[in-house]
Amino acid sequence: MKNFVTCFKDKQFLVFFFTRLRSNQSGRYEEAFPFLSLCGRERNFMRCDDRPVVFTHLLQSPAGPQGIMGDQELLSYCGGEEKLTVLFRPEALYMHPASGRVYHPCSERTGSVGLVRSALAIELSPFFVYAPEQGQSGQPTHFIWRGKQHTLTNELAGSFPTTEEGSGQEGGVG
DSSP states (O other): OOOOHHTTHHHHHHHHHHHHHOOOOOOOOTTOOOEEEEEETTTEEOOOSSSSOOEEEEOOOOOOGGGTTOOOOEETTTGGGGGGGOOOOOGEEEEEEETEEEEEEEEGGSSSSEOOHHHHHHHHHGGGEOTTTTTGGOOEEEEEEEEEEEEOOOOTTTHHHHHHTOOOTTTTTO
């Protein structure tokens, strides 16, 4: 028998829930619950402190026919292991200047930005490179991954409110 808590440990449920997650444009509770996961006639309204997609693990991509994509890495999210992944793009990592949280792009349907879990961010942190004049107090400029230095694009910076706009939450859903 499953209850509310055990559902969040069940990979099949997590895959089902998060593959149906999207921005709430239902006309109901949009302000209070910015995300929605549909299950037949049931509507699962969701809100979170930061982002609904949380990247938890870095996985090696399984080799396809003739080794296609076998050398690329995937970011797994929300407990879905290999069933919920996006291609890892080291140059697209973004460290929020106010919160220090690390983000990576995800599906537009789920808000375009996913949070990198703290434990994974700590594992990745030694690979960030900072401008010499700023040290680690500034924004990282590069990320070294698998022996290659990637210039950080900061493409996700526009997905966060500026400090002047202020949402009341550093790095929160704006």
